[in-house]
Amino acid sequence: MNKQVKVLIIEDDPYICELIILYAEKSGYKVDIANDGMTGLEMFYDSPPDLVILDIMMPEMDGWEVCKEIRRFDKTPIIMLTGKGQSYDKLKGFKLGTDDYLVKPFDPNELMARIKAVLRRANPMFDANEIIELPLLKIDFQQYKVTYEKQEIVLPPKEMELLYFLASYPNQVFTRQQLLEKIWGVDFEGDSRTVDVHIKRIREKLGNSNAYWRVKTIRGVGYKFEVDNH
The missing domain is CATH 3.40.50.2300 (Response regulator)
Structure with missing residues (x-):
């Protein structure tokens, strides 16, 4: 944290x-x-x-x-x-x-x-301290810093937590409800569109069309952070 x-x-x-x-x-x-x-x-x-x-x-x-x-x-x-x-x-x-x-x-x-x-x-993110490094992307949760293509990108706390959480479980699918509970807490009273809005903002800042990784929509279910292992 x-x-x-x-x-x-x-x-x-x-x-x-x-x-x-x-x-x-x-x-x-x-x-x-x-x-x-x-x-x-x-x-x-x-x-x-x-x-x-x-x-x-x-x-x-x-x-x-x-x-x-x-x-x-x-x-x-x-x-x-x-x-x-x-x-x-x-x-x-x-x-x-x-x-x-x-x-x-x-x-x-x-x-x-x-x-x-x-x-x-x-708070599932309370002890998150690992630095996640991928081609083009570095996520330092402890410092709340994201570097994309060698440029530092500013993400608000919830966008940062959502990106870090998804990237911590590459290729694993999470429902919108699971993401709400993990990032916003089980008592959050908003609806699942909150997740969609934050995913959209993350994609706008980081793009979503490189050959190495992407935040992928699983239609009718939720999202996953897809990583190409080849």
Whole structure:
């Protein structure tokens, strides 16, 4: 991703906070800490994170209330971190909108894996960092740069994400609905013509008639990034 992922930890146990900070920063995340629910909510609104790790049993305001407040206005991914392992608590968390649930004591490596999985579900492009190079074309997603025939082409974020995603899966067909979910998210309320408009703009900027690759329309289905392997 072209920006550092920010994680907000709302947890009153200093040892657990230190442990998560150690592993999260090692994984490349920026970390903010709040030791009670009220402070956590204030930090959430003052400087919105990409993901929240939320304890249940805390002073001032418990994790259930914090989760409920966040979900009133926002869909930022939340991982519940708690000593309660009963199925009732898990169900309650998921009903409130928690994305994942981890019971203490936990393996910090497992938490890092779950963070990555939850972030990827929320935004499939979050950890995209590969440079894709083809004849005439170079896509550097981390820098949000596209070079076509040695000229830098400016693409708005969604066009960039759509091109990078398609080029990451050469010769694989995606329906318009799949592309909407992957690039705009499962909660996007627009229609499939959004994809068509963005494909048209990409083609206008990069052309679509060279001998090496093209964004191809699969009639009645969707699109694929077709690459000539010969």
